[in-house]
Amino acid sequence: MPHSPASPGGASLGAGSSLEDWLRWQETLHPRSIELGLGRIARVAAALRLPAHDALTITIAGTNGKGSSAHLAELIYRKAGYHVGLYTSPHLLHYNERIRIDGEPCRDADLCRAFTAIEAARGNVALTYFEFGTLAALWLFREAGVQLQILEVGLGGRLDATNLVDADAALVTTIGLDHQDWLGDTREQIAVEKAGVFRHGRVAIAAEPAPPATLIAEATRIGALLQRRGQDFDVGRGENGFDWIGTDREYAGLPLPGIAGDAQIDNAAGVIALVEALQARLPVPESALRSALPQLRVPGRLTQRGDLLLDVAHNAEAAQVLAQAIERLYDETGVVLVLGMLDDKPHAAFVAALATRLNAVVFVDLPPPRGLKAEDLQARVQASLTADMPQRCCDNMRDALNQARSFAGGAGHIVVTGSFLTVAEALSTVDG
Structure with a gap:
C-alpha cells in the first residue's frame, strides 16, 4: 500500500x-x-x-x-x-x-x-x-x-x-x-x-x-x-x-x-x-x-555578471581551461580570485593552474559537511601561491566580494570559482 x-x-x-x-x-x-x-x-x-x-x-x-x-x-x-x-x-x-x-x-x-x-x-x-x-x-x-x-x-x-x-x-x-x-x-x-x-x-x-x-x-x-x-x-x-x-x-x-x-x-x-x-x-x-x-549559454560557465567572471570549475583540468579563458579575456592583467571549494577536491593543483594570473586571493567558507572553511582552504593551497600574494579569509560571500573589490581597485578583474556552491552564492548575493 x-x-x-x-x-x-x-x-x-x-x-x-x-x-x-x-x-x-x-x-x-x-x-x-x-x-x-x-x-x-x-x-x-x-x-x-x-x-x-x-x-x-x-x-x-x-x-x-x-x-x-x-x-x-x-x-x-x-x-x-x-x-x-x-x-x-x-x-x-x-x-x-x-x-x-x-x-x-x-x-x-x-x-x-x-x-x-x-x-x-x-x-x-x-x-x-x-x-x-x-x-x-x-x-x-x-x-x-x-x-x-x-x-x-x-x-x-x-x-x-x-x-x-x-x-x-x-x-x-x-x-x-x-x-x-x-x-x-x-x-x-x-x-x-x-x-x-x-x-x-x-x-x-x-x-x-x-x-x-x-x-x-x-x-x-x-x-x-x-x-x-x-x-x-x-x-x-x-x-x-x-x-x-x-x-x-x-x-x-x-x-x-x-x-x-x-x-x-x-x-x-x-x-x-x-x-x-x-x-x-x-x-x-x-x-x-x-x-x-x-x-550556447550555460549559467555558471564563464558567466559575466557586472564586474565578476563566474565559473563552476572545481578540478585541476577545469582550472587549466579557466586559466586559458582568463588569459584570453584579460590579456596580461592579473585577477583577484574569490575561491570556495569542497573538501574532496584537488585544492593545491587547482590553484597552481591559476597562480600565474593572480594578483590576490579571497577565500570564502562553504557549508558543511563537504564544504571547507576559508582558513582550511587557504592552508591547503599555500604551496601554490607566492609568499607575498595578498590574501584574506571571509566567512560569507558578501564580505568576500567586498574584499575582492578592495583588492582589485577600480580597474581590476574578479573571478569567482571553485564550486557550483561558490558561484551560486555569488549570484544570489549580487542579485539579492
Whole structure:
C-alpha cells in the first residue's frame, strides 16, 4: 500500500506539499548522499514502467564538459524542431534547472507530481536524492512524450543512476582525476567507469583526442561502435570559426560556440559526432548547427555578471581551461580570485593552474559537511601561491566580494570559482 513520506519534522507530506518540502525530505531518506549502483533505482523504475522506449536517448559522461555538451545537444535538436528533454546536475540556483523540456525548466507542480508517483511506487527502497531526480526526469519526459531525452551522467557512468537507460548513442567528453574516492585513482581506472555508458552495437563517441587505452578496450569489450576524435572525426580551428571533419561529411566555417574557449570547440566536436551518428533516425540540417552554436549559454560557465567572471570549475583540468579563458579575456592583467571549494577536491593543483594570473586571493567558507572553511582552504593551497600574494579569509560571500573589490581597485578583474556552491552564492548575493 502506498505510504506518505514523513518530513524531517515528523508530519506527512501530502499532495499539497511544496517542492522544497519534497527535496528536504529526499535528503533524509537514504543514509548516504552518494550510493552508486543500479539495483535500487531499477526496482522502482520497473514499478513505474520506466524507462519508456519511445524516446531516443543520448547519454553524456565525462569529467569536464559534459554539462556544456548536453546543453549544446539540446539546443541543436530544438533548432531542428524536435521535442527534447534534458536532465543535468547539479543545479546552480533552482532545482528546476535539472529537468528541462523544450528548453524550459519544469514547474514545481510537475516535479511534485513526479515525486508523488515515485513515492507511491518505491515501497521500502531507500532512494538517494539523485536517484529520485533521475526517475522524476524519466517520468516527466514520458509524460511529455519527448522524442529525444538527453541525460548528463551525475558521477562516473557505469553505476550512475542515468545508466538505467540503454543509450542509443553515448558521448564521453574528457577524463580527469575527480571523485577519486568513488571512481579510482588513475585516468585508466576512471575511464572504465565512464565507458560503462556505452552499449553493444550502438554508437559511442570519445571526444578526447588521446583517451586512456582502457576506454578503448572497454568499448571493444562491450561491442560498442566507437568513434574517436582524431581518427573518425576532428576539428580545424580558425580565428572566427571552426571546421568539423568526419569520415563522410564536413562542416566548414562553423560559428564559434557562445561560450568562449578551445574547450568548447572540443565539446562541440563530440556533440556534432553524436548528431551525425543519429542522422538516419533524427535528421538535423546544417542550419540547426549553425544557429545553435553561437547561442550556447550555460549559467555558471564563464558567466559575466557586472564586474565578476563566474565559473563552476572545481578540478585541476577545469582550472587549466579557466586559466586559458582568463588569459584570453584579460590579456596580461592579473585577477583577484574569490575561491570556495569542497573538501574532496584537488585544492593545491587547482590553484597552481591559476597562480600565474593572480594578483590576490579571497577565500570564502562553504557549508558543511563537504564544504571547507576559508582558513582550511587557504592552508591547503599555500604551496601554490607566492609568499607575498595578498590574501584574506571571509566567512560569507558578501564580505568576500567586498574584499575582492578592495583588492582589485577600480580597474581590476574578479573571478569567482571553485564550486557550483561558490558561484551560486555569488549570484544570489549580487542579485539579492
